[in-house]
Amino acid sequence: MYISDVKPVTIPKATVSRLPLYLHALEALAAEGTCTVSSKMLAQRLNVNAAKVRKDLSFLGTHGVRGVGYDCAELSKQIRHALGLTRDFGVVIVGIGNLGAALASYDGFGAARFHIVGLYDADEAKVGTNVGGLTIRHVRHLAADVAENTVEIGIIATPAAVAQDVARQFEECGIRSILNFAQTILQVEQADVRRVDLSTELQILGYYVRSESG
Amino acid sequence: MYISDVKPVTIPKATVSRLPLYLHALEALAAEGTCTVSSKMLAQRLNVNAAKVRKDLSFLGTHGVRGVGYDCAELSKQIRHALGLTRDFGVVIVGIGNLGAALASYDGFGAARFHIVGLYDADEAKVGTNVGGLTIRHVRHLAADVAENTVEIGIIATPAAVAQDVARQFEECGIRSILNFAQTILQVEQADVRRVDLSTELQILGYYVRSESG
DNA sequence: TAGTGTGAAATCTTTCACAGCA
DNA sequence: TGCTGTGAAAGATTTCACACTA
Numbered sequence: 001m002y003i004s005d006v007k008p009v010t011i012p013k014a015t016v017s018r019l020p021l022y023l024h025a026l027e028a029l030a031a032e033g034t035c036t037v038s039s040k041m042l043a044q045r046l047n048v049n050a051a052k053v054r055k056d057l058s059f060l061g062t063h064g065v066r067g068v069g070y071d072c073a074e075l076s077k078q079i080r081h082a083l084g085l086t087r088d089f090g091v092v093i094v095g096i097g098n099l100g101a102a103l104a105s106y107d108g109f110g111a112a113r114f115h116i117v118g119l120y121d122a123d124e125a126k127v128g129t130n131v132g133g134l135t136i137r138h139v140r141h142l143a144a145d146v147a148e149n150t151v152e153i154g155i156i157a158t159p160a161a162v163a164q165d166v167a168r169q170f171e172e173c174g175i176r177s178i179l180n181f182a183q184t185i186l187q188v189e190q191a192d193v194r195r196v197d198l199s200t201e202l203q204i205l206g207y208y209v210r211s212e213s214g
Numbered sequence: 215m216y217i218s219d220v221k222p223v224t225i226p227k228a229t230v231s232r233l234p235l236y237l238h239a240l241e242a243l244a245a246e247g248t249c250t251v252s253s254k255m256l257a258q259r260l261n262v263n264a265a266k267v268r269k270d271l272s273f274l275g276t277h278g279v280r281g282v283g284y285d286c287a288e289l290s291k292q293i294r295h296a297l298g299l300t301r302d303f304g305v306v307i308v309g310i311g312n313l314g315a316a317l318a319s320y321d322g323f324g325a326a327r328f329h330i331v332g333l334y335d336a337d338e339a340k341v342g343t344n345v346g347g348l349t350i351r352h353v354r355h356l357a358a359d360v361a362e363n364t365v366e367i368g369i370i371a372t373p374a375a376v377a378q379d380v381a382r383q384f385e386e387c388g389i390r391s392i393l394n395f396a397q398t399i400l401q402v403e404q405a406d407v408r409r410v411d412l413s414t415e416l417q418i419l420g421y422y423v424r425s426e427s428g
Numbered sequence: 429t430a431g432t433g434t435g436a437a438a439t440c441t442t443t444c445a446c447a448g449c450a
Numbered sequence: 451t452g453c454t455g456t457g458a459a460a461g462a463t464t465t466c467a468c469a470c471t472a
Contacts, residue, residue, distance in 0.1 A: 021414065024414075
């Protein structure tokens with residue numbers, strides 16, 4: 001039996017995907033000088049039901065105070081802990097086109113536990129240029145670089161045609177978490193993949209545009 | 215009673231969010247010269263269960279052929295129809311920083327029913343410059359421009375601090391579908407909002423990194 | 429009094445399993 | 451035989467409703 005099988009509580013997927021939102025809301029509240037927050041207040045900020053907030057937070061083994069609410073600082077800490085944000089994550093980006101470059105320069109990495117440690121592209125013309133403080137290296141160096149550094153997360157921002165091959169390389173060098181911006185669905189052995197695609201999002205929005213306007 | 219209340223079938227949200235993926239897979243298959251596809255084949259491409267594929271497609275009132283499968287071209291057409299991709303959508307982007315510029319230059323709008331018709335920024339230094347074939351205009355022109363053109367979808371790629379205000383402006387000019395790349399949760403009256411945020415995605419991935427490595 | 433924590437109900441989604449058809 | 455379409459079961463998620471307590 002693996003350690004992963006005996007996690008004290010398994011947090012439901014739906015809850016995990018909301019934890020970063022609670023965290024962000026709590027940070028905003030703290031910045032405004034708020035010390036205590038109720039499930040109702042958090043719910044309003046996230047546009048969800050207050051009971052859902054309480055149930056979500058109950059998975060953290062949190063202890064809010066009845067009649068009062070949650071301590072913002074304490075709750076932030078618990079969420080960070082639950083999300084594993086007590087450690088740092090190395091991130092590499094492959095494919096430094098418009099989108100890859102934008103991601104590389106992105107500064108909203110929320111309290112920066114995620115560190116971009118490498119940028120890769122297959123285009124020799126781009127290799128050697130500087131983006132967001134890092135020099136683009138040829139993707140052929142990926143495996144060796146990853147072997148030397150700790151890299152947990154790989155971001156794919158290449159054209160769809162080569163995304164699958166990049167994913168395979170990621171798996172070969174032991175990267176098990178992939179964020180895929182390419183317009184393709186990756187076939188992977190083990191890795192967790194999250195997919196972000198603009199045209200998919202637009203098409204989904206488009207459906208609801210249509211149904212509302214009748 | 216509104217027309218929207220008598221839609222023949224309400225497609226479940228979960229299904230709607232997969233339709234663009236089926237569509238993309240079908241287009242890839244068609245490009246490979248495949249004419250007929252089984253639920254099993256589609257399932258493998260999307261990494262889902264074949265029964266789910268069949269159930270999803272059954273909401274389209276589709277008719278696959280027993281013992282054979284689905285006709286790719288026909289099925290594509292039905293999905294397009296269901297998603298409302300038989301018409302064109304006008305899209306504006308507000309906030310032309312690195313990300314906004316990348317989105318503006320993005321060419322993967324899948325058979326291009328989505329047309330970017332305006333780019334806006336509050337920075338006078340950017341106004342007048344050309345990105346992806348369009349000239350950036352000052353955001354103060356947004357309302358007037360939208361009144362003259364048909365704009366269904368608004369994309370927010372501004373800093374978080376001003377995203378809420380942009381959303382309000384979108385609603386005021388009648389844009390009811392918003393794709394929000396800013397790191398904030400928008401409070402809107404009526405609009406449909408979809409949120410895409412890199413740091414949220416990384417944090418979610420981070421959780422699973424942790425639980426797998428024990 | 430105001431607000432948490434949580435069983436239980438309601439709802440949504442996925443999966444199974446199989447009748448039925450080309 | 452191979453694959454669709456779909457009831458029904460299983461599972462996940464959301465919401466309700468209320469006991470409980472600082």
